[in-house]
Amino acid sequence: MAVRTILAPVAGSNIDQRVLDLAFRTAKRFNAHLEALFVAAEPQDAIPIVGEGMSGLIIEEMMRAAESETQRRETRGRAAYDAARDAAAVAEAAVPMPDLQATCAWRRDNGREDETVARRGRLFDLVVIGRDPREAAASLTFDAALMETGRPLLVAPEKTPETVGEKVVIAWNGGVEAARAVTSAMPLLRTAKEVTIVSVGEVPHGRACAKALAEQFVWHGVEARVSELPEQSHVANALISEAEKVGADSIVLGAYSHSRFKEMILGGVTQDMLAKCTLPLWIMH
Incomplete structure (x- = not known):
């Protein structure tokens, strides 16, 4: 694409x-x-x-x-x-x-x-x-x-960073939404200078881990590093912190892995990222 x-x-x-x-x-x-x-x-x-x-x-x-x-x-x-x-x-x-x-x-x-x-x-x-x-x-x-x-x-965040799509972080949990977001963002990933795949906590049973995604990226000419973070109660904060650490200028994210209604009422990663993140978010439901 x-x-x-x-x-x-x-x-x-x-x-x-x-x-x-x-x-x-x-x-x-x-x-x-x-x-x-x-x-x-x-x-x-x-x-x-x-x-x-x-x-x-x-x-x-x-x-x-x-x-x-x-x-x-x-x-x-x-x-x-x-x-x-x-x-x-x-x-x-x-x-x-x-x-x-x-x-x-x-x-x-x-x-x-x-x-x-x-x-x-x-x-x-x-x-x-x-x-x-x-x-x-x-x-x-x-x-x-x-x-x-x-x-x-x-x-679009409140302020567009100096560069967009040169240093990209992928928020990965092995879910369908994340997979769709990654596939849709491949034009961005292929031209990025740095790609970092970040997962927080253990990937649920039956899902591919971040390292498996990085291995598959080789077939697309994308070299990615992997950052596997321990389980945390505030996933969005961990993702944003890791993006800042690697100097990312954009984040790829699967939207609403849980029920959208449930996230709106109880909160969730998508809602938190939309509210807190100061970088452009490439998202897909």
Whole structure:
């Protein structure tokens, strides 16, 4: 698999800049085409359910306010896209260029952002996205991208590191989710300067250990070192600490090995990593 197309949802919010910064860097790394997608909410979807006694005048006013907010967000999102495009010096294109190089395009669709990102995301090789728990719409879109596209996500941290994908840590537990994440990240791993496979505690019976994964990587031309850490109560903290120790600039992680609902209620490695990690996370469910 090669990363030739990248989708980056843009919402006119505070996370656009970091998403686009990481998206353009990734597009240049893989000579991929980047689509920045803005989804304009339909006015009727942006207002509460109409209750009895609500006048037509009030409904019209609410719809005008919703349209105004959508225009404001689009203007802000487009400005962030234009600035990131110029800073990255990436050309816009509607069709592939004769020579292999990074290109980009702006796209505007109408509808619900989470549904549109889920539908369109299935057409791309990678989705670069941010996560802001303070914004309900952003959280819905993130969940849709992770759970409904079947594509890997590259989650943008608050600050993009100097390099991305040169020193990669793989969080390995031998599970299906981790295996899928590793397979999807192979384009990143093949071009990385250093790869470290980290496992915390004993790998459950019936699963392949970190050393077995490193041995298999040889067939892909990837040389990886292995770090097997003792059992710990805070797995995410151990992974982040080990990533800092080896100077990693990104982490590959299988998302939600346990029930997503259970992790949301009781906590889990995925939730902790999304909340605490300051590096780009390449994740897949």
